[in-house]
Amino acid sequence: MPQPDKTFRDLSRRDFIKLGLGGALAVAGTSALAACNPTTPHAASPTTAHYNDPHNAIDGAMLAMPGFDGEIDYEANGFNPTNLLTDFDYGKVSTLSNGQTLREYNVFAGVKAVEIMPGVMYEAWTYNGRVPGPTFRCTEGDRIRINFVNATPHPHSMHFHGIHPGNMDGVYEPIPPGGKFVYEFDAEPFGLHLYHCHVFPLAEHIARGLYGTFIVDPKQGRPQADREFVMMMTGTDLDFDGENDVYAVNFIPFHYDKYPIKIKVGELVRVYLVNILEFDPVNSFHLHANFFHYYPTGTSLTPVEFTDTIAQMQAQRGILEFRYKFPGKYMFHAHKTEFAELGWTGVFQVEG
Numbered sequence: 001m002p003q004p005d006k007t008f009r010d011l012s013r014r015d016f017i018k019l020g021l022g023g024a025l026a027v028a029g030t031s032a033l034a035a036c037n038p039t040t041p042h043a044a045s046p047t048t049a050h051y052n053d054p055h056n057a058i059d060g061a062m063l064a065m066p067g068f069d070g071e072i073d074y075e076a077n078g079f080n081p082t083n084l085l086t087d088f089d090y091g092k093v094s095t096l097s098n099g100q101t102l103r104e105y106n107v108f109a110g111v112k113a114v115e116i117m118p119g120v121m122y123e124a125w126t127y128n129g130r131v132p133g134p135t136f137r138c139t140e141g142d143r144i145r146i147n148f149v150n151a152t153p154h155p156h157s158m159h160f161h162g163i164h165p166g167n168m169d170g171v172y173e174p175i176p177p178g179g180k181f182v183y184e185f186d187a188e189p190f191g192l193h194l195y196h197c198h199v200f201p202l203a204e205h206i207a208r209g210l211y212g213t214f215i216v217d218p219k220q221g222r223p224q225a226d227r228e229f230v231m232m233m234t235g236t237d238l239d240f241d242g243e244n245d246v247y248a249v250n251f252i253p254f255h256y257d258k259y260p261i262k263i264k265v266g267e268l269v270r271v272y273l274v275n276i277l278e279f280d281p282v283n284s285f286h287l288h289a290n291f292f293h294y295y296p297t298g299t300s301l302t303p304v305e306f307t308d309t310i311a312q313m314q315a316q317r318g319i320l321e322f323r324y325k326f327p328g329k330y331m332f333h334a335h336k337t338e339f340a341e342l343g344w345t346g347v348f349q350v351e352g
Contacts, residue, residue, distance in 0.1 A: 066341055067254045070118030077114050079130035081250040082259055085229040088137040088215070091144075100186075101142045107134070108149040109156045109175075109197070109210065116236060116246070117253060125152060125197075125208040131251040132232045132276070133195070133212030140190040140219050146183040150175040156205065157181075159198035160214055161315070163188045174199045190218040192298035192317045194232075194274050207237055207244075207278040209251070213317075215272060215298075222301065225321070226267035233275045233283045233312070233334070233344065244279050246343045247334065253343020256332075260349035265327055269348075271320040272298070275312035283344075284311045285320070286335040292322035309335050327352040 074080040091103035107127055114131065116122040127133030138144060150156050154177065159170035164185035167173070175181045197210035213230050234251050235244030246253040263269055271292075275283040286309040293303035294310055298319040310318065324330065333345035 067257060068117050072115045072118055072252065078112070081248075081252045081255040082261075084130070084132065084135075084250050085231070085261065087135060088228075088230075089134040090137050096143060101139070102145060103136075103138050103142050104145045104147070105134070105136060106147045106149075107158065108151045110151050111153070114209075114251075116238075116251070120238070122236060122238060123208075125154070125156070125205065125210050127158075127210060127212055131209035131211075132230075132234070133210070135213045135215065135230050135272075136195075137215045137217065138187045139217045140188055142187045142216075144183070144185055144187050148175065148181045148183060150177055150179050153177050154205075155179075155199050156197045156210060157199050158183055158195055160185070160195045161193040162214065162216070169198075170195075171198045187216045189299055190216045192216075192272050192274065192319055194276060194315060194317060196276065203242075203278045204240075206276060207235070211276045213272060213274055218301065222270075223268070225270035227263055227269045228272070229261065229269070230272045231274070231285075233273070233277055233285070235277045235280060235339075237279060242279060244277070244342075247277070247339040248343045249346060254345060256346025260329065260347035262349045262351060263324065265325065265350055265352050266323055269322055269324075272317070273310075273312070273320055274317040275314060277314060280339075282311055282313055282336075283339065284309060284335045285332065287320075287322065287332050288330045289326075289328070290322050290324055290330065292320040295319040295321075324348070324350040326350070 089105065091105045094102045094104070096102050110126050110129055112124050112126050112129055113121045114124040124131050136144070146158060148158055155174040157170040157174050160168075160183070162185075168183050168185045170183065173181065193214040193216065195212055195214050197205040199205050211232065213232060231249040232251075233247075233249055235247045236251070237243060238245040248255065273285055277283045291306050291308050294305040294307060295301075295303050296316075296318045298317070303321070310320075312318070327350050330348045330350060331345060332348060333340040
């Protein structure tokens with residue numbers, strides 16, 4: 001893995017915010033960012049487009065979040081955050097001799113160069129070639145079988161949150177390069193869970209991308225929602241100095257700002273929100289011009305809070321439900337503004 005040059009290492013996170021604000025530093029930042037790339041498909045260009053938009057600027061003042069000019073080659077990446085929102089994997093379904101439903105999944109860990117911002121490549125460690133990994137979905141009581149293959153030069157594992165035997169916990173049996181392992185357990189309790197690699201150094205294995213969401217639906221189900229979205233709050237340490245340089249939901253900074261999530265007035269929207277952020281202790285979610293019902297860990301069908309902002313420590317998760325009363329364009333973002341300015345922001349485009 002090529003190492004970043006001194007120029008990039010010398011940039012603070014606050015410097016990085018300035019990159020988004022354009023100006024002379026943006027030029028220096030562009031080359032610095034490109035320097036950390038294994039490959040640079042095209043020039044990165046931190047944008048001033050938002051601010052040059054007459055609808056967003058007053059006498060040159062900057063009224064919207066930063067962003068980046070240019071496009072990411074999602075076809076080359078092999079995944080698109082817009083599609084990941086609703087990509088639920090129910091597995092290969094069959095019935096065991098005792099009548100229990102079996103859901104079987106094939107998972108491989110890999111190393112992949114991912115374009116995380118236009119022109120900026122990052123060496124991600126992936127489950128099934130994507131970040132986050134697949135969203136496994138099942139019903140409480142189902143038998144889950146994961147056929148795991150480690151196709152990387154590093155040892156890895158899969159640790160599932162939930163209730164299962166100790167030898168299925170993915171902690172004390174790291175899978176060596178080229179190795180295989182079958183995880184098998186019953187899905188319990190119902191709720192919103194996650195999985196991730198549990199091999200030392202754990203923070204790096206998670207921050208590089210080895211994580212995903214595991215949804216266990218209650219046997220009686222939940223009320224029918226019109227839209228369901230999976231969002232994993234993440235950060236990426238581009239220069240491997242133990243601090244995040246950019247933030248996002250579903251890995252790509254500013255993606256849902258550039259490509260708003262379209263919903264309709266009155267629709268019941270359900271968001272499965274997971275915080276898998278490393279290197280920062282707490283993350284948050286704030287919804288504009290609305291309130292939502294919040295179900296921590298999704299293990300109860302009764303919400304505990306009606307709010308517009310929640311905080312989650314690492315690995316905390318919860319289900320959000322809301323409807324929009326009016327059409328329009330509404331932000332959602334981390335309410336730690338530094339995270340938002342560095343990429344953790346998005347938009348719901350509500351249509352009448």
